[in-house]
Amino acid sequence: MRYISTRGQVPPIGFIDAILMGLANDGGLLVPEHIPQVSEETLKQWQQLSYPELALEIFALYVEQEIPREDLKKLVNDSYSTFRHEEVTPVRQLDDSRYVLELFHGPTFAFKDVALQFLGNLYAYVSKRTDSIIHILGATSGDTGASAIEGVRGKDGIRICILHPHQKVSKVQELQMTTVDDANVLNLAVEGTFDDCQRIIKELFADVEFKHKYHLRAINSINIARILAQTVYYFYAYFRLAEKGQAGQVSFSVPTGNFGDIFAGYLAKKMGLPIHKLILATNENNILARFIKEGVYQPGDFKGTYSPSMDIQVASNFERYLFYLYGEQADTVTSLMAQFKAEGRIAIVGDVLKQVQADFAAYSVENEECLNTISDYYEKYDYLLDPHTSCGAAASDKLAQSGETAIVLSTAHPAKFDEAIRLRGIGQTYPEPIQALFEKPQFQTVVGGTNEAIQKQLEAFF
Numbered sequence: 001m002r003y004i005s006t007r008g009q010v011p012p013i014g015f016i017d018a019i020l021m022g023l024a025n026d027g028g029l030l031v032p033e034h035i036p037q038v039s040e041e042t043l044k045q046w047q048q049l050s051y052p053e054l055a056l057e058i059f060a061l062y063v064e065q066e067i068p069r070e071d072l073k074k075l076v077n078d079s080y081s082t083f084r085h086e087e088v089t090p091v092r093q094l095d096d097s098r099y100v101l102e103l104f105h106g107p108t109f110a111f112k113d114v115a116l117q118f119l120g121n122l123y124a125y126v127s128k129r130t131d132s133i134i135h136i137l138g139a140t141s142g143d144t145g146a147s148a149i150e151g152v153r154g155k156d157g158i159r160i161c162i163l164h165p166h167q168k169v170s171k172v173q174e175l176q177m178t179t180v181d182d183a184n185v186l187n188l189a190v191e192g193t194f195d196d197c198q199r200i201i202k203e204l205f206a207d208v209e210f211k212h213k214y215h216l217r218a219i220n221s222i223n224i225a226r227i228l229a230q231t232v233y234y235f236y237a238y239f240r241l242a243e244k245g246q247a248g249q250v251s252f253s254v255p256t257g258n259f260g261d262i263f264a265g266y267l268a269k270k271m272g273l274p275i276h277k278l279i280l281a282t283n284e285n286n287i288l289a290r291f292i293k294e295g296v297y298q299p300g301d302f303k304g305t306y307s308p309s310m311d312i313q314v315a316s317n318f319e320r321y322l323f324y325l326y327g328e329q330a331d332t333v334t335s336l337m338a339q340f341k342a343e344g345r346i347a348i349v350g351d352v353l354k355q356v357q358a359d360f361a362a363y364s365v366e367n368e369e370c371l372n373t374i375s376d377y378y379e380k381y382d383y384l385l386d387p388h389t390s391c392g393a394a395a396s397d398k399l400a401q402s403g404e405t406a407i408v409l410s411t412a413h414p415a416k417f418d419e420a421i422r423l424r425g426i427g428q429t430y431p432e433p434i435q436a437l438f439e440k441p442q443f444q445t446v447v448g449g450t451n452e453a454i455q456k457q458l459e460a461f462f
């Protein structure tokens with residue numbers, strides 16, 4: 001399998017080079033040269049597999065011969081052995097047509113661990129095998145950072161610098177990142193929003209000379225390995241419903257910000273997984289929901305919400321979707337992205353918009369509705385949603401039709417967002433690893449949100 005850029009200016013490269021390149025050198029995003037097709041027969045066979053066995057089969061399609069199967073198997077097994085649940089991503093039934101796919105049983109209690117435990121191990125493997133220096137630069141609205149740090153802390157040959165928006169992440173998220181005292185970790189608290197952090201790192205990655213000089217590698221969902229790892233749980237969840245004879249019309253409702261998780265679902269569907277509907281749920285930062293309904297992709301005003309990890313205006317993976325929406329035409333993607341940069345908006349109409357609406361249903365959840373849904377589910381199902389999952393649940397309640405079975409992706413453990421949940425008078429006991437964080441000293445540097453300020457920090461650290 002080789003990988004190409006959505007902007008068409010990078011010669012096809014192999015899996016390991018794609019992981020190391022992160023953002024494509026032409027400023028685009030890497031995608032597989034072709035999407036592997038999974039037959040009905042294979043789907044039936046995969047239904048019997050454990051989570052790590054399934055992950056191995058899916059990764060093997062994208063890695064092919066580049067990593068020997070035994071090595072890949074060890075990477076996968078090591079990555080999922082750190083999860084607290086034997087099923088890795090169990091599916092919980094709430095009623096006849098409602099399920100929750102729990103993605104928060106990894107070390108940092110968020111769905112990011114599913115991909116980042118793997119990517120951390122993969123980086124360590126690649127660093128050893130190819131003698132590459134791994135200097136990770138990432139941006140986070142709270143979860144990716146904690147998870148990426150956990151995936152590589154203390155690992156030989158790897159350093160990691162994470163930018164998060166100062167005072168715009170939850171307390172637990174901040175503690176998870178900043179109480180790590182390993183010398184290979186640097187936390188920068190940036191004065192600005194997550195979008196500022198993401199823009200800065202993308203601009204630094206796009207400066208190919210700077211990127212090469214400091215051996216910068218990506219852990220955000222611009223890295224294709226993240227997307228591939230996140231496709232696995234769509235298959236896994238679908239199979240759990242198939243076992244119950246409920247695989248007729250399975251829809252997934254996905255709390256969305258950077259468009260990585262739902263893009264993984266889109267890819268799974270393109271591979272042949274019979275997903276009925278992909279429901280995209282946003283909070284009040286609803287650029288993606290507006291795009292799907294009206295065809296206009298244009299950032300609005302930033303809003304701080306109860307689901308801060310989805311306080312995102314410019315969605316990193318949107319470009320990957322545009323690539324497929326426009327029939328893999330890199331020239332069209334390039335000009336659309338140039339237009340977005342120059343004019344701050346992209347507008348689509350007619351059949352293209354119809355296609356978008358066939359690919360996704362969308363709903364944007366207001367702050368009050370998010371909290372109401374937490375209270376409702378707690379009362380009705382005795383199940384505590386985190387505020388991001390709550391957006392997914394609210395969207396699925398709104399958009400799933402009768403006869404459909406809806407699986408809401410539960411992207412974080414409620415303990416990570418206790419501040420919001422307490423507003424509804426619901427108390428919770430922190431899991432022990434989270435409770436322990438409150439006793440630890442914090443390490444972070446507050447910096448201005450300019451490329452120069454970050455560059456200076458990176459030059460000193462890497």
Ligand SMILES: Cc1ncc(COP(=O)(O)O)c(C=O)c1O
Pocket residue numbers: 110111141142143144221255256257258259260261262309310388389411412
């Ligand atoms: C808890 C949580 N839910 C949902 C999302 C949105 O996922 P994505 O950015 O892949 O759309 C994020 C951040 O990415 C998150 O941290």
Ligand SMILES: N[C@@H](CCOP(=O)(O)O)C(=O)O
Pocket residue numbers: 139140141142143144145219220221222257258260309310316
């Ligand atoms: N919500 C994310 C934002 C970064 O998304 P990513 O999937 O591109 O890493 C976070 O928690 O940091």
